[in-house]
Structures are given as C-alpha cells and as structure tokens.
Amino acid sequence: MTPGLKNAAHEEIIMKFNWFHLMPYRWLPEDFRERYHGVWVDLPNSLYDPERGHTLYNEYLDMLEYADQSGFDAIGVNEHHQNGYGLMPSPNLMAAALARRTSNAMILVLGNSIALYNPPTRVAEEFAMLDVISGGRLIAGFPVGTPMDVNYCYGQNPVTLREKYREAHDLILKAWQAREPFAWNGKYTKLRYVNLWPQPIQKPHPPIWIPGTGSIETWDFCAELGYNYSYLSFSGYKRARKVLDGYWERMAALGKEPNPYSCTFFQQICVSDTDEACEREWWPHVNYFFNKCLHLYPGMMGPPGYMTEASVRAGVVAQAGNTSLNMGGNKSWKELVDGGYIIAGSPATVRQQVEELARSLRCGHLGVALHIGSAPMELTNRSTYLFANEVIPHVRSIWNDWEDHWWPKALPANKREQPGSHNAAVQARAERPTEVIA
Amino acid sequence: MSETPRSTLLNLGTGRPAVQVLEAGDGSPLLFLHGAGGIAAWEGVLPLLSSKHHVYAPLLPGFGQSTGLEYLEDQFDLFLHGFDVIEALGLERPYVVGESLGGWMAAEMAALRPDKIGRLALAAPVGLWRDEAPVVDLFGSMAHELAPYLFHDMTCAAAQRMLGLTQLFSNKDDRTQEQIETLIGMSRGFRTVAKFLFPIPESGLERRLWRIKAPTLIVWGEQDRFISPMYADIFREKIASAEVVKIPNAGHLIGLEMPEPYAKALIEWGK
Numbered sequence: 186m187t188p189g190l191k192n193a194a195h196e197e198i199i200m201k202f203n204w205f206h207l208m209p210y211r212w213l214p215e216d217f218r219e220r221y222h223g224v225w226v227d228l229p230n231s232l233y234d235p236e237r238g239h240t241l242y243n244e245y246l247d248m249l250e251y252a253d254q255s256g257f258d259a260i261g262v263n264e265h266h267q268n269g270y271g272l273m274p275s276p277n278l279m280a281a282a283l284a285r286r287t288s289n290a291m292i293l294v295l296g297n298s299i300a301l302y303n304p305p306t307r308v309a310e311e312f313a314m315l316d317v318i319s320g321g322r323l324i325a326g327f328p329v330g331t332p333m334d335v336n337y338c339y340g341q342n343p344v345t346l347r348e349k350y351r352e353a354h355d356l357i358l359k360a361w362q363a364r365e366p367f368a369w370n371g372k373y374t375k376l377r378y379v380n381l382w383p384q385p386i387q388k389p390h391p392p393i394w395i396p397g398t399g400s401i402e403t404w405d406f407c408a409e410l411g412y413n414y415s416y417l418s419f420s421g422y423k424r425a426r427k428v429l430d431g432y433w434e435r436m437a438a439l440g441k442e443p444n445p446y447s448c449t450f451f452q453q454i455c456v457s458d459t460d461e462a463c464e465r466e467w468w469p470h471v472n473y474f475f476n477k478c479l480h481l482y483p484g485m486m487g488p489p490g491y492m493t494e495a496s497v498r499a500g501v502v503a504q505a506g507n508t509s510l511n512m513g514g515n516k517s518w519k520e521l522v523d524g525g526y527i528i529a530g531s532p533a534t535v536r537q538q539v540e541e542l543a544r545s546l547r548c549g550h551l552g553v554a555l556h557i558g559s560a561p562m563e564l565t566n567r568s569t570y571l572f573a574n575e576v577i578p579h580v581r582s583i584w585n586d587w588e589d590h591w592w593p594k595a596l597p598a599n600k601r602e603q604p605g606s607h608n609a610a611v612q613a614r615a616e617r618p619t620e621v622i623a
Numbered sequence: 624m625s626e627t628p629r630s631t632l633l634n635l636g637t638g639r640p641a642v643q644v645l646e647a648g649d650g651s652p653l654l655f656l657h658g659a660g661g662i663a664a665w666e667g668v669l670p671l672l673s674s675k676h677h678v679y680a681p682l683l684p685g686f687g688q689s690t691g692l693e694y695l696e697d698q699f700d701l702f703l704h705g706f707d708v709i710e711a712l713g714l715e716r717p718y719v720v721g722e723s724l725g726g727w728m729a730a731e732m733a734a735l736r737p738d739k740i741g742r743l744a745l746a747a748p749v750g751l752w753r754d755e756a757p758v759v760d761l762f763g764s765m766a767h768e769l770a771p772y773l774f775h776d777m778t779c780a781a782a783q784r785m786l787g788l789t790q791l792f793s794n795k796d797d798r799t800q801e802q803i804e805t806l807i808g809m810s811r812g813f814r815t816v817a818k819f820l821f822p823i824p825e826s827g828l829e830r831r832l833w834r835i836k837a838p839t840l841i842v843w844g845e846q847d848r849f850i851s852p853m854y855a856d857i858f859r860e861k862i863a864s865a866e867v868v869k870i871p872n873a874g875h876l877i878g879l880e881m882p883e884p885y886a887k888a889l890i891e892w893g894k
Contacts, residue, residue: 226763336822337763344818372696484765488821489813497810498803 198589199581200543203259203293204252204569205451205552208245208279209270211559212237213477223482224269225333232269241272244562246282251566252555253287255573259324261293261552263396265331266338270478270558277311284319285604291593292319293552295396295415296326300346301339304374305353306381309360313385320601321386322593326415327354328396329403333481336488344490347402349373361390392591394449399428400496404435407447413550413591415449419479419512422452422542423525429546446549446589452542453527453554456571460530466564467557468518471527474558475513527557532575540580549584550591628665628673632688633681633711635704640691642708645680648673653893654709654717655679656725658876659761659816661686667781668878671886672720676893679717681708685815692815698731698826701819705732706739716741718893719837722878723747723850724816724824730835730858731828737836744840744889745858747850747875752825756851762813762821766792774874775846781879832861839865840892842885844873 210233214220221228249260262279265271273279280294292315297308316323329350335341341349352371356379359367366380385391394413397403407414414432418425429450433443441447455471457463492500513526521527528538543551555572556565595601628647635642645662647669653676655669662669662680672678684692695701705728709717719740721729726748733740749758759772766789774782791798791806798806839862843852852869859865868888873881 340822342818342821343762344814344821484768485763488762489810489817490821494807494811494814498807 198585198587200445200583201258201550201589201592202572202577203261203291203449203550203552204249204257205261205263205293205295205554206245206249206556207263207265207270207478207554208241208272209474209478209558210238210272211241213269213473217477218480221480223485224478224480225265225482226267226337226485228267228269230267238272245556246279246286248556248562248565248569249279249283250286252569252573253283253290255569256577257290257569257573259291259293260287261295263295263326264298264328264334266334268333270474277315280315280323281318284315284322288320288601288603289598291322291324291595293324293394294326295324295394295552296328298328298330298335298339299353299357300341300350301330301335302353304376305356306360306376306379308353309357309381310383312357312391313361313381313383316385316387316391317383319595321391321595323385323387323391324394324591324593325391326394326396327357332488332491333485336491337485342490343488345373346491347493358390361385386596387594392593394591399431400492401431401435401499402493402496404432405439408436408439408441411590413447413449415451415550415552416546416548417451419453419475419526421513421521421525421527422450422538422546425450426545429548433547443547444549444587444590445543445547445584446587446591448546448548449550449552450542450546450548451552451554452539453557454535454539454568454572455527455529455555455557456532456535456568456576457529458531458571460534463530464518467529467560470558470560470564471518471521471529472558475516475521475526478558479512479514481512532571535572536576536579539576540583543580543583549587549589628669628678628680630688633708635707635711639694639707640684640689640704642684642711643682643686643688644708644712645682646678648675648677650676651893652677652679652712652714652717654681654712654714654719656705656719656721656729657682657686658723658725659813659820660876661812666879668882668886668889671882672889675890676718679712679714681712683812683815686812692818695818698819701728702731702735705729706736709739718742718744720744720889721746721748723749723875724820726750727824727828730832733837733839734828734831734834737834740835740837742839742893743835743837744842744892746842746877746885747844747847748841748854748858749820749824749850750826750828751854751857752823753853753857756853758824759849760822761824762817765789772849772874773876774880775844775872776874776880779880781876829857829861832858833863835862835864837864838892840888841865841867842877842888843867843869844875844877844881845869845871846873847875849875 252260262276264276266274276294280292299305299308302308312325336343352373360379360381366378369376369379394415395407396415396417455467457466555568628645631644633642682689719729726745727750733743770785841855841858843855855867859867870881877885
C-alpha cells in the first residue's frame with residue numbers, strides 16, 4: 186500500500202474515487218471501422234483470440250488490484266455482452282476474483298442488468314455472496330441495460346423491459362430483507378418459495394447505484410427509493426453539465442436535498458509526467474477507444490419501446506441522442522481534451538480539471554476510467570499511481586459538509602478476513618509428519 | 624374509386640383498447656388487418672378492394688387514433704382483441720385479409736376459433752421460422768436499410784416515398800413540428816409491433832395451422848426479400864384448404880408495389 190494514502194472508510198465524509206474498468210479487447214484490426222458496422226452484438230467473434238484473452242483478463246485484474254493497493258476507494262466492473270470493448274458478460278465473476286485478492290477497496294458492480302436473470306433471485310444470491318466474501322464491501326448496481334445488451338443480445342422485449350426490471354428490483358430487495366420464506370407471484374417471475382441463503386452482510390442491504398444516461402424516469406426512480414444516480418457518458422464532464430443540471434433541478438423539484446454523494450459521474454482520465462508526454466503516450470490508446478471501441482451501429486441503439494414516449498419526444502426535440510459525433514469519434518487529441526471528453530495531462534492539469542468537474546457537476550463520487558482503449562499495463566499503472574498520489578489527496582475534501590449515505594458499511598478492516606490467512610494459520614499442523622501409533 | 628374512407632372510433636369499454644376503424648366501399652364485408660407499417664393512406668390495394676367490398680380496416684392500438692396497447696399484455700390478448708373488434712363491428716364469419724403482421728394475426732385467429740372466420744387471405748404473413756431462411760430483423764436495422772428488403776423495385780413511387788420518410792430518422796435538428804409528430808406516431812406503431820414480435824416473429828403458429836378451416840389464400844411477392852416466398856409452401860402444406868398465388872415483380876409490400884394483380888387475386892378469392 187502506498188504510504189500516506191488509504192482507502193476511504195465508510196464513516197469518512199470525503200469525495201470517493203472508484204477505479205473503473207471496461208476491459209476492452211486490445212487487438213481490433215486497423216480496418217475495423219470499414220469492415221464492420223459496429224463493435225457490439227454481431228461483431229464476429231473470430232476476431233477474439235482466447236490465448237490473448239487469457240493475458241488480457243489477468244492484466245486487467247492486476248490493474249484493478251493495483252488500484253486497490255494504490256488507495257482507490259473502490260474498484261469497479263460492469264456488464265456487457267457480445268461487445269469488443271467490454272469483455273465482462275459476467276461482472277460477478279470478476280468481482281469474485283477481486284474480492285479474494287483485495288481487502289481494502291469497496292467493490293462496485295455496476296451492475297447486473299436484473300431483467301435478464303431468470304429468476305432475478307439469482308442476482309440477489311450472487312450479490313449476497315459477494316458481499317459476504319468481501320466483508321460487506323459490495324456496491325450493488327442495477328442497470329436497466331443498454332438496448333444492445335438486453336434487447337439484441339439477450340432477447341428481452343423492449344416494450345415490457347422496464348416493467349420487468351421494476352418487478353425484478355422489487356423481488357431482489359424483498360429477498361434481501363425478508364427473514365421468512367415468502368411467495369412471489371409476479372407477472373414475470375413466479376416463485377413459490379423465496380428464501381435467500383446467504384443474506385448480505387450489509388443491512389438492510391448493500392448500497393444501490395443506478396447507472397443511467399439522462400432519462401427523467403431514472404432520476405425519479407433514484408429519488409423515490411434513495412439510490413445513487415450514476416451518470417454514464419463517454420462524452421465527458423463538460424457535456425454532462427446540462428444533463429446533471431437537469432438532475433439537480435429534478436431533485437429540487439422533488440424536494441430532495443442536493444447531496445453530492447447521491448450522484449456519480451464517470452470520466453476517462455490519463456495522467457502522465459507532463460501534458461506533452463501525456464499526448465504522446467496516450468493518443469494511440471485514446472484514439473483506439475473513441476474510433477474503434479465506440480464504433481456503434483445506430484440500427485441497434487433504439488429498439489421500439491425501449492424509451493418511453495416522453496423520452497422519445499424529448500430525444501427527438503433536443504437531439505440528445507448519442508450520435509457518433511457527440512461521442513467523440515473523429516476528433517483530435519486537442520478537441521477531445523478541450524471538449525472534456527478526456528481529462529488528460531500532468532498531475533497539476535488533471536487536478537485542476539477534476540476539481541472543476543466535481544464542483545460543476547456536484548458529484549461526490551467519481552468513477553475514473555484510467556485504463557482507456559488499448560492502453561498497456563505500465564502506462565495504465567503509471568497513470569493510476571500519479572492519480573492516486575498527486576491528484577486524489579488534493580481534491581478529497583470538496584464535499585466534506587455532506588453525509589455519504591451511498592457507501593458500503595463494510596466490516597471494520599481488522600475484522601475482515603485476509604485471503605489465505607487461514608491456510609497459513611494451520612499450515613504447520615496440517616502438514617505435520619504422519620503420526621505412527623506405537 | 625379512391626374515395627376517402629370513413630373513420631370511426633370503436634370504444635370497446637373501460638379497460639380495453641379504443642379502435643380507429645377505416646371503412647370504405649359497398650358489398651360483402653372484408654376485414655383488413657394491416658402490417659407493421661399501419662395504414663398511412665388509403666392507397667395501393669385498399670381502394671381497389673373497396674370497389675368490390677365493404678372494407679373494414681381497424682388499426683391496432685398505437686396506430687392512428689387507436690389506443691390501449693397496455694391492455695393487450697400478450698399475444699393471446701391480441702388475438703382475443705381481434706375477435707372483440709369483429710363482434711363490435713357486427714361482422715359474421717367475415718372474409719379476413721391480413722398482411723405480414725396482420726396476416727400472422729389473422730392466421731392465429733382462424734386457428735384459435737376456426738368457426739369465426741369465413742374466408743382467409745394471408746399476404747406474406749410472419750409467424751413461421753426456418754433457420755435456412757431467417758426473416759429479416761425488423762427491429763435491428765436503420766429504417767433506410769430496411770426499405771430495399773420491402774420492395775422489389777426501389778424506384779417505384781411507394782419505395783421512394785418510404786425512403787423520404789426514413790430521412791426523418793436521421794439525426795438533424797431542422798424537423799418541422801408536423802415531421803416530429805409523424806416520427807413519434809411511427810415510433811408508437813413500431814412499439815406495438817415490437818411488443819408482439821420482438822425479437823423473433825415466431826411463437827408456435829405452425830403447430831396450430833392444421834386447425835384453420837377457412838378456405839385460405841396465401842399471397843406472396845415473388846421477389847420478397849423480407850420473408851422468403853418458401854414460407855408460402857409451408858402454409859399450403861399445413862392448412863387443409865390453402866392455395867398459393869405468387870405475384871411477379873413484387874417484394875414484401877405487395878399492396879403498395881403491385882396492387883392490381885394482388886387486388887384481383889383477393890377479390891377473386893372473396894367471391
């Protein structure tokens with residue numbers, strides 16, 4: 186662990202930084218954009234080499250473990266399917282691996298697309314397992330899921346998706362809290378006996394974060410149930426301002442306190458020794474991300490019924506859709522930096538912009554994507570190191586007058602099991618020579 | 624001949640859909656069940672049919688002024704809704720013509736209650752599936768990419784009109800209020816289609832086809848690239864009294880592309 190730094194304990198009221206991985210495939214071909222209509226859903230898996238994948242998964246998990254060792258407050262994974270820039274169909278497998286190899290950082294799974302799981306109690310069970318294994322370090326994310334993932338890859342009906350999502354949510358929440366078996370007669374799930382073993386450590390349940398892309402329905406859902414709203418965007422903090430202004434206005438209209446910790450924003454960030462070095466070192470990988478990983482096919486981004494009619498109307502009128510243009514395609518390094526798509530440069534440059542980000546968006550939680558596109562191990566860990574040591578300590582205390590209700594209530598560090606410690610404790614006795622009875 | 628249809632709103636009662644019905648012509652009744660695009664105008668095959676028949680064309684909830692999709696939770700509700708409309712219109716064992724989505728619905732209804740449908744004509748209906756001839760994904764393409772699958776001749780007036788309409792889907796901010804309403808109306812209709820057909824438009828019709836008693840005409844465009852004409856043979860094999868007519872130089876939207884020979888076959892079948 187880096188001297189002088191520590192992960193946030195839950196009672197500390199400080200801005201939290203979670204190190205978030207997308208796990209992109211690193212070897213999409215040069216002519217990728219010309220040959221394929223998108224990075225998702227129907228991209229031929231002949232492009233994927235499992236032996237390279239073996240190295241990649243292990244490097245990526247190492248990066249997340251290093252983030253834990255460097256003092257990040259949380260490490261994060263998410264769920265995508267049939268996707269060249271998101272190699273985590275099962276984020277829970279990754280979280281399980283991390284739970285056993287880390288013991289400080291909270292584990293953010295953002296999340297499980299709960300309408301996909303049949304029955305949804307599977308998610309309640311797996312999240313409970315993660316919470317118990319990790320000593321209560323789990324943050325549970327419940328995305329509706331992108332159309333590409335839930336409709337085109339997993340065949341969910343876009344018209345009934347949100348209703349099914351809501352029912353799955355209600356079932357999971359009840360399953361986590363009930364202390365007696367109960368029957369669930371839902372429209373989408375019918376279970377005679379719901380009786381969760383194990384139960385999560387955190388009571389009444391792990392904190393719930395809802396990732397969204399700016400719809401009012403999701404804001405209202407978070408406000409109604411007191412969940413953290415995690416705004417996901419690849420277009421950066423400057424373009425997010427309008428959306429999050431809308432979020433805070435909506436919270437005010439609903440009579441909710443403007444607590445910065447109710448809001449998470451995700452930002453891609455590169456830190457190098459100098460601004461010049463940053464461009465030189467990171468541009469190939471940033472370019473790979475914005476022009477290959479975000480090569481999305483518009484025909485699979487909006488199936489009929491996925492959005493409510495109100496959101497369709499708002500989208501048509503305001504042109505708020507994620508077109509390739511506003512997602513940062515075909516832009517230069519300077520345009521991406523000036524537009525805030527990425528925060529990049531020396532620690533001093535990044536520090537100033539992160540502070541600007543946090544204050545302008547009013548977010549108490551920042552998800553930082555410090556691995557971008559095709560970035561290799563050393564470059565990523567250097568960026569992680571610089572961010573942890575030369576950025577975080579300077580911006581921690583921005584929101585210290587608000588209470589964070591959205592952070593795990595983990596067991597105290599001294600009560601958390603250290604993976605492997607039990608083997609060590611019994612090793613000498615277990616491996617003693619055979620006793621011969623005379 | 625191309626008279627303006629009368630439009631009425633059928634109220635089926637509280638907690639049930641309200642149905643806009645377009646009506647035109649005199650003669651024996653013909654119930655027309657539209658495809659996934661709804662009825663944008665009284666054009667193509669419709670005025671030709673109403674020159675010989677009293678055509679009733681109800682719109683599914685989400686299309687035109689019809690509302691109440693939320694009351695139709697699954698396909699079974701949808702088919703029963705079809706019978707409710709027949710009853711509300713006072714039709715007895717009508718001649719039912721269904722196109723694509725409407726053809727599937729008509730076939731399912733005729734299999735569900737064979738005694739309630741007098742005659743049947745199915746124009747390139749969805750509802751069956753063979754891995755070797757997958758139905759084109761209506762929900763996973765851009766609108767302008769779909770058009771070539773729907774028409775044989777992209778230079779025909781109807782195809783050009785559709786291409787013009789699909790321009791509305793591209794991202795631009797200079798749409799008129801009328802165009803915005805058109806766009807939202809279209810997305811509302813597609814929502815209805817997706818509710819019943821996403822992601823694959825097949826849910827067991829094939830094992831029910833034997834129950835159809837009505838004399839059934841299967842019509843297919845010879846150049847249909849949306850649903851292969853090979854499906855016509857399966858319908859003919861599985862429905863006892865089925866005949867097949869294939870229309871030359873027609874794609875999937877036969878009623879817009881080749882209305883005359885298509886109308887002739889339908890009118891002949893209705894005699």
